[in-house]
Amino acid sequence: MTSLMGDFFSRDYYSVLFAVVVVALGILLNYTVRSAQGISDLLRGSKKKHSWKENKEPLQTSRCSICETLLVTVESFYCDMCGVCADVQCLKKANNTVKCKRMFTEVIGPLKHSYIKGNLPVGSECAVCHEECGHDFRCIWCHMTVHINCKKMLAEKCDTGKYKNFIIPPSSVVQTFHRINIGRVSVTHEIREPEWSQNRWTPLFVLISRKSGSKFGGEVISAFRGILNPLQVIVLGEQDPSLLCQWLDLLPESAQPIVLVGSGDGGIAWVLTTLHKLQKKKYPPVGIIPLGTGNDLSRVLNWGSKITTPFSVQEYLEHLQKAKEGYLDRWEVNYKVFKRRGLSLNRPHQYFMYNYLSIGVDALVALNFHETRNNRSYLFGSQLRNKLMYLIFGTQQVLDRECKGLEAFIELYLDDERIDIPELEAIIVLNIQRYGGGVDLWNLSSGCDSNQYPRQAINDEKIEIASAASSFQLAQFQLGLSEPTKLGQAKKVKLVLKKRIPMQIDGEPWMQPPGQIEITFANQARVLLKD
Structure with missing residues (x-):
């Protein structure tokens, strides 16, 4: 009798446990789908002008860039390209009124600072008076911070900052429209060398999948988008990989591009083969963000067995600046x-x-x-x-x-x-x-x-x-x-x-x-x- 009751309760226990797991997975799936649809619903009637992401872990000091409400306890979003933050009520207004990073320009001329208000890194210093900044301004290209009252004393020209050698400024990407006939327009691009480069320009292209690294690839994508021109970050599975070849073809002869691949060994091999098939006299060297399971090539080239968390894009760019070129037998x-x-x-x-x-x-x-x-x-x-x-x-x-x-x-x-x-x-x-x-x-x-x-x-x-x-x-x-x-x-x-x-x-x-x-x-x- 005791044995039968034990079997009954054992079966009953596992049935309840199974039901709880199924319900929990259903809630999680529903939340994931709802979150993915939420941004589109909130922006209904407006063209999406930013790369909005749900702000799942807002900092204690994070504020809405529009109404300046603290975002610790409210649902909020941020743009992983320019860094603007908004709560649910202000999302549509932020999308329509705040300018995001531009990938190219139709006007030839020097790049100017483009500012976002608030949410500055801890310890930020004003570029003019060198005093600590609070809820002030940050340039989305060079990441220089400045007080509201000091901004007018700062020159408009922007050189894209500390990592300028890696960046293709929008002022260097000229887009031209050619009307072919009624209703049809041809668009061409030209990439020009930045005026400051002096033949030392090493534009960086990053190829990565969101699913890479236990789906940690999404965080790495956002980190690089915040520093580089968004056209330099190619998301595999969402964008055509041939974009890399197209941008490389548009670079001037003096440019010395490099490619960074966030993937496992198979993905890196695919990129190396793709570059080889371009049949150019000189194609860019390839660095690695180890986001695979084995990461054997990454270990051999000293990029490590896995990325450190939280991911620091600045630290990676520092390593790239010091990296040495080598050769790998194909x-x-x-x-x-x-x-x-x-x-x-x-x-x-x-x-x-x-x-x-x-x-x-x-x-x-x-x-x-x-x-x-x-x-x-x-x-x-x-x-x-x-x-x-x-x-x-x-x-x-x-x-x-x-x-x-x-x-x-x-x-x-x-x-x-x-x-x-x-x-x-x-x-x-x-x-x-x-x-x-x-x-x-x-x-x-x-x-x-x-x-x-x-x-x-x-x-x-x-x-x-x-x-x-x-x-x-x-x-x-x-x-x-x-x-x-x-x-x-x-x-x-x-x-x-x-x-x-x-x-x-x-x-x-x-x-x-x-x-x-x-x-x-x-x-x-x-x-x-x-x-």
């Missing part, structure tokens, strides 16, 4: 798929590799994670939770061993010489010194084996090839408890696959049909190394 990966009577005569599929390529169990784990993450019902998001999911799928392969005996279905050739391979569940081709979330795989080996090959480097036009015996051994690599079998170092690698096998390049996995894969040196990508 490897061309071509594969042909086997047909029933031999190799396909179709044009080979082409990829480019920057970090590593792997075949076998680690690619299978990545594929399972990738498919789960892309599922609409996926609720995980943080870097830690993503790593936990990797651990779960890796543990599953310790038990299932779906890639056991893989050596019977692979032929490996290094510099055209066939290599005998041991029993394995994965082959890993390395271009950089980090793999699988920070493991220095090639240097895990000890003894004479570690001295058999030249030192690994990202720009030596060589790649390293190693194998793992099982998913369990891959987990041991993470703890430094095991070492891979080194198969060699080469300038050219060929793999023959005799069945469908999981494969990944730079964290992007898929099932690879039987066929032939060739990896050859292509050229080098320009990258930025954090000093």
Whole structure:
């Protein structure tokens, strides 16, 4: 009887708990949708002239830029481009009366200060009298602060401030309208070098997705929009990535642009390949904001394993100013798929590799994670939770061993010489010194084996090839408890696959049909190394 009652209450408890969770998720979803629709509803009848965001954590001193009400206990919004704040009642008025950052100009001439009132950083000092500022004015371009009474003593001309080398001022982007015929107008742009540049202008372009970094990408986007011209921040998934190519084409020859990518290894590889396909004599070097799960390339280039929170855009720009340019080997990966009577005569599929390529169990784990993450019902998001999911799928392969005996279905050739391979569940081709979330795989080996090959480097036009015996051994690599079998170092690698096998390049996995894969040196990508 007691057992039956225990079972009943146990079932009843879990039923209630499940109902509470469902209701809580429903409330959260309803709040999220309502918040997203709220700004559009409040601005109904007006054209949206700012990039409004909900002010979820207002500072104790935050005030509405219109009525000057404290925003600590009321629903409020802010523009992540110019910084204007408004409560619900003043949102429409702020949208219509306060000027936001302009991306371009129709009038050729020097940029003038554009001021927003209030919400100054703590410790702000007047640019004229050097006394502390309170509820005074701030320029949305150079971020200089000034008293109301001192503003008239300040020159109108604005040089965009401390980080001017990174900024494309709107006065440098000239927009021209050409009437083609009735009802049709052609718009052209021209980017001119700022008058102060003296051939030292390094305009910065930031490519980032809101979903990156456990959806922390949105905060990083807002931070850069507050400093740069909004056209310099390209939001992947919302804007066409080809915008980057268009703006680069418009820059004068004297400009020395740089690109900053907020993403994981796969997203960074995509940007490097896109720039390569522009086929320009000189394309911009690329820096990294580590917003992925593994961030192996970011670690190698000294940008770290993850971003620090809260994110400081000023700190990042300081690092960019001191960053050194380097080169990263780019490897061309071509594969042909086997047909029933031999190799396909179709044009080979082409990829480019920057970090590593792997075949076998680690690619299978990545594929399972990738498919789960892309599922609409996926609720995980943080870097830690993503790593936990990797651990779960890796543990599953310790038990299932779906890639056991893989050596019977692979032929490996290094510099055209066939290599005998041991029993394995994965082959890993390395271009950089980090793999699988920070493991220095090639240097895990000890003894004479570690001295058999030249030192690994990202720009030596060589790649390293190693194998793992099982998913369990891959987990041991993470703890430094095991070492891979080194198969060699080469300038050219060929793999023959005799069945469908999981494969990944730079964290992007898929099932690879039987066929032939060739990896050859292509050229080098320009990258930025954090000093």
